Amino acid sequence: MAQKNRLQYIVLGLLNIESRTGYDLTKAFDSDIGEFWSANHSQIYPLLKKMEQENLISHHEVQVGTKLVKKSYDIMSDGKKIFNDWLEEPSEIDSSHDEFILKLYFIDDKKPELLEKMVAEQLSARSDKLEHLNQQMRDKFPDQDKRQTQYGHYCVLKHAISRETDYIEWLKTI
Amino acid sequence: MAQKNRLQYIVLGLLNIESRTGYDLTKAFDSDIGEFWSANHSQIYPLLKKMEQENLISHHEVQVGTKLVKKSYDIMSDGKKIFNDWLEEPSEIDSSHDEFILKLYFIDDKKPELLEKMVAEQLSARSDKLEHLNQQMRDKFPDQDKRQTQYGHYCVLKHAISRETDYIEWLKTI
DNA sequence: AGTCTCATGTAACCGGTTACATGATTCA
DNA sequence: TGAATCATGTAACCGGTTACATGAGACT
Known part of the structure; x- marks a missing residue:
């Protein structure tokens, strides 16, 4: 394909x-x-x-x-x-x-119903992804110990969660 | 190259x-x-x-x-x-x-001085980018009028600013 | 016996980057 | 007149995706 x-x-x-x-x-x-x-x-x-x-x-x-x-x-x-x-x-x-x-x-102001549908779809998909990331955090970094020995990995995951949260907040303002 | x-x-x-x-x-x-x-x-x-x-x-x-x-x-x-x-x-x-x-x-916990240098570099570069995006917003969407006729474009720019702001906040936590 | 996962490779193709190449227009 | 920008194209190459292909091991 x-x-x-x-x-x-x-x-x-x-x-x-x-x-x-x-x-x-x-x-x-x-x-x-x-x-x-x-x-x-x-x-x-x-x-x-x-x-x-x-x-x-x-x-x-x-x-x-x-x-x-x-x-x-x-x-x-x-x-x-x-x-x-x-x-x-x-x-x-x-x-x-x-x-x-x-x-x-x-998208301009001529297609409000399409915009609404697109935003709802994204909100759903992004929320699922955020939940997945939160689950990863719980699985991989349940305590302070791992957060220190794999600090970089921990930061990257924290960033992904932060980014996704911010994305969702932004979607809600559309 | x-x-x-x-x-x-x-x-x-x-x-x-x-x-x-x-x-x-x-x-x-x-x-x-x-x-x-x-x-x-x-x-x-x-x-x-x-x-x-x-x-x-x-x-x-x-x-x-x-x-x-x-x-x-x-x-x-x-x-x-x-x-x-x-x-x-x-x-x-x-x-x-x-x-x-x-x-x-x-990066693991063995290289704190390198990490510090990297974060400082990123903070500087990302701050410059955020300033550039804010300038774009001021130039292109100074009033409510344009925000309506180019609503999609306005949202995208707003998102870029939000994302960059979030990135900088995250960098500060490293 | 059959299905899923482990395990390793190749080939064709596509999208994107870098470089090569040429010439016109505008403005200082 | 010379430099910057406008304007259009091609070629070589690289990184990544999809598909083709094969076989072993684990587990039910």
């Missing part, structure tokens, strides 16, 4: 806001999107080519100065469809990149 | 605790280490082979039952050296995996 290709959804999400060039898209990863995803132009340009072949996006040319012609990409109906389908899908929780955050970035 | 190959350091860190088979190492990523890193056996076995060729580790054979022979890997002096050198290096902050967490896991 193929891998996720989440970068494609980010590109679609950005083009869904407005038409952009490959350069514009690359820039977006240096600022906003850069907080939670990164991509280089060497990955963007071939991807745009592939997505255009698949009819998810198209491009129109924009004359700049006397010689330079920019390619500005636009999302097409097929692209909009797979982007919206992706938004509706459940988000994977245990991946190295947070898929929920990714989707949340593209 | 080559990429980081942090998996190699995890393998060295685990073998530095005790001799293990490829299977044991793989299992470690399903439990403990799994909280912050993942690896499949298809990645472990070729890596062990490569690391043995580079004289970082060696293996001895262990007879199990009548036919099965396990390969149990041991860290060698070259391996210990590059592992300890890595622990001393500054940790990259803006990577998709948290390198500081990785190192912390392997």
